Amino acid sequence: MSTEDDPGEDLRVVSQRIPAETEANDTVVVGAALVAGLGGVVFGVGWLAGWSLGVIGTGAGVGLLALGVALRRYVVERFPDVEAVEPRPEADRFEQPRIADVPTVPRRRLLGRLISGAAGVMGLGFLTPVVSLGPSPGPALTRTSWADGVRLVTSNGQPVRPEDIAAGGVSTVWPADNVGDEIAAALLLRPAVDPAAPTNLDWVVDGNLLAYSKVCTHAGCPVALFRESDEALFCPCHQSTFDVTAGARPTFGPAARSLPQLPLGVDDEGWLVARGDFPEPVGPPVG
Numbered sequence: 001m002s003t004e005d006d007p008g009e010d011l012r013v014v015s016q017r018i019p020a021e022t023e024a025n026d027t028v029v030v031g032a033a034l035v036a037g038l039g040g041v042v043f044g045v046g047w048l049a050g051w052s053l054g055v056i057g058t059g060a061g062v063g064l065l066a067l068g069v070a071l072r073r074y075v076v077e078r079f080p081d082v083e084a085v086e087p088r089p090e091a092d093r094f095e096q097p098r099i100a101d102v103p104t105v106p107r108r109r110l111l112g113r114l115i116s117g118a119a120g121v122m123g124l125g126f127l128t129p130v131v132s133l134g135p136s137p138g139p140a141l142t143r144t145s146w147a148d149g150v151r152l153v154t155s156n157g158q159p160v161r162p163e164d165i166a167a168g169g170v171s172t173v174w175p176a177d178n179v180g181d182e183i184a185a186a187l188l189l190r191p192a193v194d195p196a197a198p199t200n201l202d203w204v205v206d207g208n209l210l211a212y213s214k215v216c217t218h219a220g221c222p223v224a225l226f227r228e229s230d231e232a233l234f235c236p237c238h239q240s241t242f243d244v245t246a247g248a249r250p251t252f253g254p255a256a257r258s259l260p261q262l263p264l265g266v267d268d269e270g271w272l273v274a275r276g277d278f279p280e281p282v283g284p285p286v287g
């Protein structure tokens with residue numbers, strides 16, 4: 001038979017890690033779990049209220065650390081590390097080695113629930129950034145204000161006629177009702193060499209007057225320079241170059257996609273108008 005101090009008559013304890021004093025250990029688990037929950041609250045409330053990132057980050061960090069401490073102490077207490085040797089495995093002689101202060105099942109259950117609750121509060125806190133993302137932007141990132149019949153105007157709101165653009169000329173234009181809209185900005189130009197496929201020739205006026213998005217397809221910089229020597233548009237940010245006579249396909253630099261071409265036409269009064277929006281999203285890929 002075994003006694004309080006003797007693990008067993010025939011069981012020889014080879015090693016055992018004695019957990020910390022049960023009561024003290026419980027206090028640590030409870031305290032750490034409460035701190036973890038508090039950290040989750042600080043993170044969630046702080047995010048929604050717009051507190052400084054330092055406070056929010058500290059709340060999250062301390063909370064996670066406390067949760068780790070609580071789990072660690074809980075596991076250590078729940079699974080005492082004992083190694084024992086039983087010479088003869090006879091059931092009637094088997095006695096579990098006695099470990100002082102092994103927690104009782106109800107207390108372990110209570111501590112487990114407390115830690116689960118703290119983890120849940122932290123999880124809710126970490127969900128608040130998702131809630132605050134707001135509604136989907138919808139087509140706002142893929143559409144512009146160009147539409148069929150919208151006149152092209154310059155920065156001072158002046159509509160443009162085809163004859164206003166001489167050979168080799170270029171002008172930045174916007175939709176008449178949205179001057180200055182960076183996403184809708186387009187370059188109206190007349191290269192000396194007539195464009196060919198893959199340029200959409202149905203959207204070209206006079207055989208060589210056409211318009212492309214001004215937003216670079218690499219990282220969104222405004223394409224600023226028309227280089228007549230090789231009929232190319234040039235982006236100053238990372239030197240991407242686009243061939244305007246071939247659908248503004250990229251010929252140099254990091255841009256991998258052509259500048260979208262604006263469907264172009266002339267209205268009854270002889271003003272240049274769009275025949276619709278760009279056929280594809282302008283600028284760099286979204287999402």
Ligand code: FES
Binds near residue numbers: 217218236237239254
């Ligand atoms: S943004 Fe134009 S090349 Fe990078």
